[in-house]
Amino acid sequence: MREALMAALSTVNDPELHRDLVSLGMIERAEVDESGVAHVKVNLTTPACPLKGKIEADVTEAVMAVPGVARVAVTFGAVVRTPGQPALPGVKHVILVGSGKGGVGKSSVAVNLAASLARDGARTGLLDADVYGPSVAHMMGMGSAKITANAERKMLPLEAHGVRFLSMANLSPAGQALVWRGPMLHSAIQQFVKDAAWGELDYLIVDLPPGTGDVQLSLTQTIQVTGAVIVTTPQDVALIDAARAIDMFRKASVPVLGIVENMSYFVAPDTGLTYDLFGRGGSRKLGEQFPLLGEVPIDVELRSDADQGTPGVLAHPDSAASRALQGVARALAGQISIRSLASLPDQLTVV
Numbered sequence: 001m002r003e004a005l006m007a008a009l010s011t012v013n014d015p016e017l018h019r020d021l022v023s024l025g026m027i028e029r030a031e032v033d034e035s036g037v038a039h040v041k042v043n044l045t046t047p048a049c050p051l052k053g054k055i056e057a058d059v060t061e062a063v064m065a066v067p068g069v070a071r072v073a074v075t076f077g078a079v080v081r082t083p084g085q086p087a088l089p090g091v092k093h094v095i096l097v098g099s100g101k102g103g104v105g106k107s108s109v110a111v112n113l114a115a116s117l118a119r120d121g122a123r124t125g126l127l128d129a130d131v132y133g134p135s136v137a138h139m140m141g142m143g144s145a146k147i148t149a150n151a152e153r154k155m156l157p158l159e160a161h162g163v164r165f166l167s168m169a170n171l172s173p174a175g176q177a178l179v180w181r182g183p184m185l186h187s188a189i190q191q192f193v194k195d196a197a198w199g200e201l202d203y204l205i206v207d208l209p210p211g212t213g214d215v216q217l218s219l220t221q222t223i224q225v226t227g228a229v230i231v232t233t234p235q236d237v238a239l240i241d242a243a244r245a246i247d248m249f250r251k252a253s254v255p256v257l258g259i260v261e262n263m264s265y266f267v268a269p270d271t272g273l274t275y276d277l278f279g280r281g282g283s284r285k286l287g288e289q290f291p292l293l294g295e296v297p298i299d300v301e302l303r304s305d306a307d308q309g310t311p312g313v314l315a316h317p318d319s320a321a322s323r324a325l326q327g328v329a330r331a332l333a334g335q336i337s338i339r340s341l342a343s344l345p346d347q348l349t350v351v
């Protein structure tokens with residue numbers, strides 16, 4: 001019976017990865033009980049899978065066609081794959097969030113991406129590498145917490161909203177500016193990445209400083225990052241700077257996984273009219289080669305939630321901005337799966 005189930009399942013493709021679930025090694029369990037119920041457990045390549053519903057429907061349809069099956073019960077797990085060696089011991093993927101220009105909402109996107117991935121069940125970390133303007137700790141509601149070390153003298157990440165995070169803001173006294181030069185920054189970043197007890201993580205999201213400077217280069221030289229996400233607004237000035245950031249990542253051989261267009265539009269709450277304050281859809285001008293992961297509207301609640309220390313995707317999950325940000329997180333997780341799969345062999349053993 002198991003052979004018949006596996007044969008049926010080998011006709012079901014992962015819609016994003018364009019390969020069948022069996023050869024992808026995604027079927028953990030496939031058996032029929034005495035009442036004719038087929039129990040199928042699918043291990044997705046990310047808990048933040050954007051296409052879970054479609055996979056469930058396709059599996060059900062294929063397995064129902066097997067003689068002797070009266071009903072199908074599909075359950076899901078997730079095993080995040082890596083394109084080769086993990087980025088760091090225990091950390092499968094490091095994702096850089098960058099922007100060409102300040103103030104475009106890079107930190108807001110990084111925080112909400114991390115919170116959204118964690119809410120979907122991924123083990124997620126967030127590193128505030130925006131050393132000149134660290135705002136992650138405040139946005140996570142932990143602005144005054146202090147970082148401690150474990151017995152091995154490794155920094156212990158703080159934890160809030162299901163996300164482990166480290167920020168310079170939790171090292172230096174509040175309100176004190178950091179005036180560090182290149183080499184010091186390099187070693188500070190090294191320590192945040194390598195001398196921290198991150199534990200097991202599927203994704204470590206890194207909020208970079210805006211622009212194209214020392215910190216960005218330091219990180220790309222220190223660790224094997226999976227890729228970068230570029231945040232921009234639709235304004236021409238922001239897009240020109242975003243193109244510069246893309247060029248920097250290209251030169252450092254860091255793949256650009258996609259673009260997030262923030263502050264794309266504004267819907268007036270009283271009239272429902274849409275205003276494209278900074279123009280709209282301009283990110284498409286950055287070229288066809290990068291996926292547009294999402295368009296996030298201007299949303300007063302997203303700003304006030306950040307000020308109050310709760311990511312908008314958790315405080316107001318149904319707002320248009322939060323739904324767009326959840327979509328960004330899932331599209332990103334999908335891109336990471338695709339990239340990880342590209343280096344996998346054709347046929348995988350069933351786990």
Ligand SMILES: Nc1ncnc2c1ncn2[C@@H]1O[C@H](COP(=O)(O)OP(=O)(O)OP(=O)(O)O)[C@@H](O)[C@H]1O
Pocket residue numbers: 099101102103104105106107108109130133135209210262263296297298299300302303304306307321
């Ligand atoms: N879509 C949005 N709607 C409303 N407010 C937003 C939106 N995105 C970001 N903001 C707000 O804009 C301000 C700047 O955002 P944020 O700090 O995330 O930008 P940044 O690009 O990381 O800035 P910096 O260059 O200073 O690091 C914050 O007050 C934030 O709450």
